[in-house]
Amino acid sequence: MRYELVIFDNDGVLVDSEPISNTILAEYLTELGHPTTYQESLRDYMGAAVHRVHDLVEERTGEKLPADFDATLHSRIFAGFERELEPVPGVEDVLAKLVADGIPYCVASSGSHERIRVGHRKTGLDQWFEEEWIFSAEDVGHGKPAPDLFLLAAERMGVAPERCVVIEDSPLGVEAARAAGMDVYGFTSMMPADRLAGVTGHFSDMSQLRELLA
Numbered sequence: 472m473r474y475e476l477v478i479f480d481n482d483g484v485l486v487d488s489e490p491i492s493n494t495i496l497a498e499y500l501t502e503l504g505h506p507t508t509y510q511e512s513l514r515d516y517m518g519a520a521v522h523r524v525h526d527l528v529e530e531r532t533g534e535k536l537p538a539d540f541d542a543t544l545h546s547r548i549f550a551g552f553e554r555e556l557e558p559v560p561g562v563e564d565v566l567a568k569l570v571a572d573g574i575p576y577c578v579a580s581s582g583s584h585e586r587i588r589v590g591h592r593k594t595g596l597d598q599w600f601e602e603e604w605i606f607s608a609e610d611v612g613h614g615k616p617a618p619d620l621f622l623l624a625a626e627r628m629g630v631a632p633e634r635c636v637v638i639e640d641s642p643l644g645v646e647a648a649r650a651a652g653m654d655v656y657g658f659t660s661m662m663p664a665d666r667l668a669g670v671t672g673h674f675s676d677m678s679q680l681r682e683l684l685a
Contacts, residue, residue, distance in 0.1 A: 474654070476630040477569060477684065478621060480518070481580035483640040484658055486590040487559050489517060491551040496524070499544055505532065513661070518641025520581040520614035549589050558594040559660070561677030566599045568681050577604040579624040579637075581614050581644075603627070615643045618651035625651070638680065642666050656683055 483489040493512040500507040505528055516524055521544065525536050537543075569576050578600060580587050584607045591597040606624045608614035625632050637648035640658040645667050648655035657667030659675045667673065674680050 474574065474636040474684070475634040476625060476628050476636075477574060477576040478624050478635055478637045478648075478653070479576060479578045480637070480639045480641070480644050481578050481582055481587055481590065483517070483559070483661060484638050485559060485562055485578060485596055486594050487557050488548075488552065488590055489513070489640075489661055491555060492548050493517065495547050495551055496544065499547065500524075500528070503536065503540075505534075517662070518581060518615055518639070518643040520608040521583075522614070545583070545586065548586070552589055552593050556590055556593045558596055559677065561681075563596070563599070565677050565681050565684070566596075569684070574684070575628060575630070577606060577624050577628055579606040579620045581608045581620075583607055583609055615641075616646035616650065618647050621648055621651040621653060625653075636671070636684070639667070639670075642668075645670055656680065 479485055482492065493516070494509055496516060497507040497509045497512040515527060521541055528534065528536055566576065578587065584605065587605055587607060591600060606620060608620055611619040611623055613619045621637060622632060625635050632652045635653045637653050637655040638658060639645050639648055639655055640660065640662055645655050645657055649669055654671040657664065657670035657673045659667065659673050664673045672683055674683060
């Protein structure tokens with residue numbers, strides 16, 4: 472099947488941000504009295520919007536996170552990005568191949584618009600994405616695992632959901648893509664394949680994705 476739109480998740484798929492952001496999130500939650508390991512952060516929050524952190528902490532402890540939690544977390548993450556963020560190896564080759572083949576693409580991320588832009592500027596990926604090709608959970612009422620974000624991206628890009636393929640690396644993202652009626656390829660660089668159940672296919676290296684999309 473020749474897809475008419477490729478929808479990329481951002482964190483962990485375009486930019487190698489998951490180790491940075493989950494290390495910082497785990498440290499910050501622990502600092503606030505909610506002990507969290509890096510692996511627990513990946514398990515519970517990878518692929519989710521920040522409101523999930525608030526919801527799970529309150530559900531588990533009955534306590535609300537501080538009012539300035541989001542601002543402080545993003546400030547620390549952005550500082551981490553400026554120090555060490557890199558693009559996912561090989562992803563620019565994938566984007567170049569899509570451009571050469573005339574296949575439209577966009578990004579649909581649980582992160583804020585600011586987070587997406589900060590990461591893209593730091594890694595040089597901003598040259599590959601027009602403003603109207605960037606979609607954030609901020610744009611919809613319900614983030615992943617709800618299908619709303621992917622359906623919005625498809626609608627705005629003018630492509631039927633069944634003609635789209637999503638590139639994801641988290642269980643929440645895979646669930647959202649399937650709920651949207653889209654094919655989805657699971658990137659297993661950080662998440663074991665058995666955690667990405669129900670995908671159309673798995674890949675562990677961006678060179679493999681180029682072949683899958685050919």
